Amino acid sequence: MSSVGIVGAGRLGLAVARLAVASGHRVLVAGSAGPARVGPVVASHAPGAAAATVTEAASADLVVLAMPLTAYPTLPVAALVGRTVLDATNYWWELDGLRPDLADPATSTSEIVQAHLAGASVVKSLGHMSAADLEAEARPRGATGRKAVAVAGDDPAAVAQVVRFVDDLGFDPVVVGGLAEGIRFEPGTEIFGGDVDAAELRALVARFPDSQRGRYLAKIRARGGR
Template sequence: MDTLTNSGSDSRPTTIGILGAGKVGTVLARLAVASGYRVLIASSRPPAAIALTIDVLAHGAEVTTASDAAGRADLVILALPLGKAVPRDGHQALPVGELRDKIVIDAMNYWWEVDGKRPDLTDSGATTSELVAALLPGSRVVKAFNHMGYHDLDEGPRPSGDPDRKAIALSGDDVAANEVAADLIDSLGFDAVDLGPLAEGAVLQPGRELFGANLSAAEIRDVVEQAAA
């Protein structure tokens, strides 16, 4: 494994920005509101176009623009289609300036049905989160919330210590950022399993061993150990 960077201690975020108002984005918004976070949510559509949907699916979340959500949030989750975040023409779709120096959790996956045939996302030898990190050189990118189906994510939260509590795996190159992401995962009702650097998150991608996993922390560690054997 590569050596991780430790950027020092981070205070617990109080405001979560979510870029993407689809199924995963709205579930995460709902869980975060229920856990006491202030939530700012945005999509590629104007705020007024998603306001009613968010009021129904994530009541309590504030609808705004992507730049505003990224600028005001302490931590930002990317839950939009990967093809929009990493556009084919090189046009920067993410609010890079507002995301600078912030922890950015990548919850995205590559789906050819949505993103189109994208060899640039599949044939580079890097994980998709590493590609996202390359677009956000000033951000601290963590991969998380991508391997569990949104139904399981919605129905899965349990208090710490519950024998039926499920786990969410994460990966990232910044130890302190990983710890903040793990704390967020715990506060939303799941155990966190830190796999190490972003490159180790390959096991979380579609078609790999942990994709679709709705498992306990111990079970996730067993799958990772077997995959590495």
């Protein structure tokens, strides 16, 4: 059993918590409202998990970011030094507002999070499937029709840790490359929102440069990133 700290007590955070508990992990869930208010939600929607402070969740073996991306500056940087941080956040301009700093085509959002959490190892994963699909599509290892989840990171040990966790949750992990390659499964890409197997996920990753989003990013970056 390993410990998993989930920062975010919304639908995604609770879905990951339920799957992690079912796979035998000890799970801590933290929300912006604090343990006293998050506790009843966790007890009701993720039995077996425990409510915690963000700092407590940050002490887990693996830390999952399931909160709004705009909240990343509030993360406890010192507490996350040396930790593997699974970044499942995304930038949603409809909800987050127009944020040029988060929509910069010269970088991926997970690289922005990594720059803030300089002492941690950030790995992007889980965020390209909805909370509902994560629970509906989870399958035992080797099961027919098992879906795939993309993984991108720079630290081999951290990537391996996330790969094991994704497999535990019920999905075939597909490593797509370094953290910068996480842009291949951000909103607006073919992978985002899709429920596909490992072979199809690899095919989508491979044809990203020729996709509408891929061509757009290449064009913008060729002009200096703006």
